[in-house]
Amino acid sequence: MPTWAESEFEGQWKSADSPPDVFAFLTANALTDAEQQLPILLLDQRYRWRTASPLKVEEYLNRLPEFSECTPEKLQLVLSEYELRHSYAQVPSMQEFIDRFSDLADTLRDRLSTEDTLDSGRDEDELTLIAEAPEELVGRYRLGRVLGTGAYGRVYLGFDDQLQRPVAVKVRNLEKTTEPDTAGEILSEARLAASLDHPHIVPVHDVGQTGDGETYIVSKYIEGVTLHEKLRNGPLSFEECVRILIPVGEALHHAHQRRLIHRDVKPGNILIEESVGKPYVADFGLAVREQDFQNSGVIAGTPAYMSPEQARGEGHRLDGRSDLFALGAVFYLMLTGRRAFDGTTMNETLHQVVSEDPLPPGSVNSSVPRELERICQKALSKRVSGRHASVGEFVEELRQWQSEPVSRRVATTIVPRGLRSFVASDVEFFLDLLPGSRNRDGIPESVQFWRRRLLETDSESTFRVGLIYGPSGCGKSSLIKAAVLPGVSAY
Numbered sequence: 001m002p003t004w005a006e007s008e009f010e011g012q013w014k015s016a017d018s019p020p021d022v023f024a025f026l027t028a029n030a031l032t033d034a035e036q037q038l039p040i041l042l043l044d045q046r047y048r049w050r051t052a053s054p055l056k057v058e059e060y061l062n063r064l065p066e067f068s069e070c071t072p073e074k075l076q077l078v079l080s081e082y083e084l085r086h087s088y089a090q091v092p093s094m095q096e097f098i099d100r101f102s103d104l105a106d107t108l109r110d111r112l113s114t115e116d117t118l119d120s121g122r123d124e125d126e127l128t129l130i131a132e133a134p135e136e137l138v139g140r141y142r143l144g145r146v147l148g149t150g151a152y153g154r155v156y157l158g159f160d161d162q163l164q165r166p167v168a169v170k171v172r173n174l175e176k177t178t179e180p181d182t183a184g185e186i187l188s189e190a191r192l193a194a195s196l197d198h199p200h201i202v203p204v205h206d207v208g209q210t211g212d213g214e215t216y217i218v219s220k221y222i223e224g225v226t227l228h229e230k231l232r233n234g235p236l237s238f239e240e241c242v243r244i245l246i247p248v249g250e251a252l253h254h255a256h257q258r259r260l261i262h263r264d265v266k267p268g269n270i271l272i273e274e275s276v277g278k279p280y281v282a283d284f285g286l287a288v289r290e291q292d293f294q295n296s297g298v299i300a301g302t303p304a305y306m307s308p309e310q311a312r313g314e315g316h317r318l319d320g321r322s323d324l325f326a327l328g329a330v331f332y333l334m335l336t337g338r339r340a341f342d343g344t345t346m347n348e349t350l351h352q353v354v355s356e357d358p359l360p361p362g363s364v365n366s367s368v369p370r371e372l373e374r375i376c377q378k379a380l381s382k383r384v385s386g387r388h389a390s391v392g393e394f395v396e397e398l399r400q401w402q403s404e405p406v407s408r409r410v411a412t413t414i415v416p417r418g419l420r421s422f423v424a425s426d427v428e429f430f431l432d433l434l435p436g437s438r439n440r441d442g443i444p445e446s447v448q449f450w451r452r453r454l455l456e457t458d459s460e461s462t463f464r465v466g467l468i469y470g471p472s473g474c475g476k477s478s479l480i481k482a483a484v485l486p487g488v489s490a491y
Contacts, residue, residue: 003039005036005040006040008029009043010047013043019047019051022040022044023063026040026064032066034066034070034073037073038073038076041060042076042077045081045084049345051345054084056081057077060077071104074101074104078097141167141169141216141218142158142159142161143156144156154170154171155168155170155171156169156171157169160218166223167219167221169218170218170283171214172215190204190207192260193219195260196258198251200247200248201254202220202271202281202282202283204219205218205220206218219282222271223273223275224272224273225271225272226268226270228266228270230272231267231333238335238368238372239402241335242372244270244272244334246395246399247278247279248281249327251281252320252323255284256320256391260284262323263322264305266304266330267330269281269283270282303346303353304329304341304349306353307323307384308354309384310322310325311350311353320390321391324379324388324394325380325381325387328378331376332358335361335365335376336364336368337364338364358380361377369401372401375394375397375401378437379394
């Protein structure tokens with residue numbers, strides 16, 4: 001039961017428009033003993049990680065130097081931050097915490113090693129306390145080691161005694177299974193996934209419920225690793241990135257044609273079969289049909305891979321291009337080794353998704369081919385209309401790049417000519433000044449209309465291209481309204 005101090009401080013959090021001053025509260029209530037301070041600090045820590053300005057353990061210790069000398073209480077505060085960062089889509093490593101708190105190094109190795117093992121494949125999932133599943137489910141599926149852990153449950157390697165084959169068994173966590181509608185949700189999820197028949201979507205075999213009320217889904221066991229784990233082993237070649245993404249995109253396009261949106265596309269939900277390198281899309285646990293989500297304001301998914309409209313809870317705007325944005329974020333990670341959106345808190349990450357464009361992939365990794373950079377940036381357009389029309393179109397552009405000779409895939413850089421008169425061959429330099437997405441020929445969408453008009457009228461015509469300014473106050477946003485083609489004259 002909470003103490004009077006905890007109840008009072010939690011009341012301040014719930015009633016105030018801004019975070020209460022935890023240090024002033026401790027002083028005002030003469031809470032000077034570490035044992036009395038700890039529950040208040042843990043409470044403040046939990047609430048602050050829901051905001052855009054959490055406090056790290058060091059900030060608490062700097063203000064409370066006596067507390068830092070109390071090892072058990074300090075350790076609890078450290079472990080609490082570790083768990084909270086997992087909960088809000090962060091990726092804390094054991095080594096980071098050992099470096100920050102070297103005096104607790106041995107204890108942290110013991111306490112965090114098991115958690116790191118369980119969470120190694122799902123750094124972007126929420127940390128959820130999950131009850132151990134029974135040794136047998138309905139007397140048929142025997143459970144073995146844990147394959148993965150997520151916000152909604154734990155996936156086990158199981159064995160089907162009747163059909164004599166290994167399977168993957170996803171068991172909902174204890175909190176979820178106490179809800180009255182869980183069985184219906186599980187069954188609905190299984191039906192959605194089972195309705196998809198594609199060689200790169202993990203097939204569902206069975207669904208059921210134990211006598212204890214725990215619900216589960218049984219699917220094909222893919223022996224291999226997640227894309228997240230594969231990337232942790234080192235960067236992939238650009239050819240390998242494209243080879244993986246094409247079938248993944250085809251699988252999503254298959255789902256979209258049946259008006260089914262995945263909503264949680266991320267490296268942890270892309271499986272790579274070890275023996276043949278075959279990729280699969282897994283876990284349609286957040287999938288919804290477009291018509292079922294039109295009036296919903298629910299925000300669900302993984303923050304670092306959400307689309308802007310998904311992050312804003314705009315259910316009426318969700319379609320397959322929301323999954324395309326997530327796939328673009330996965331592509332960005334594969335090309336650069338960094339996340340496109342990687343805030344220190346969940347709120348900061350969501351703000352980046354909605355309002356900030358990531359650095360161009362070529363700025364992070366100079367060897368990224370310009371065509372792959374263009375495809376990735378188009379998929380990551382904040383405006384839905386700025387993305388590819390479908391994941392199928394995204395896949396087609398990857399296929400076109402894949403089919404090109406290797407010599408044409410090399411990244412190139414246009415160097416300004418210097419102080420001299422421009423000539424016709426300089427026209428491509430002006431193209432780089434235009435904002436917005438481009439087609440695979442490098443032509444900005446803002447001038448494609450004029451390009452088409454030129455081709456329709458006289459392909460031999462010479463167009464003069466210059467910097468055209470709009471009315472006063474428009475700035476340079478309206479420059480170049482003429483057709484731009486290699487070989488035209490420029491002034």
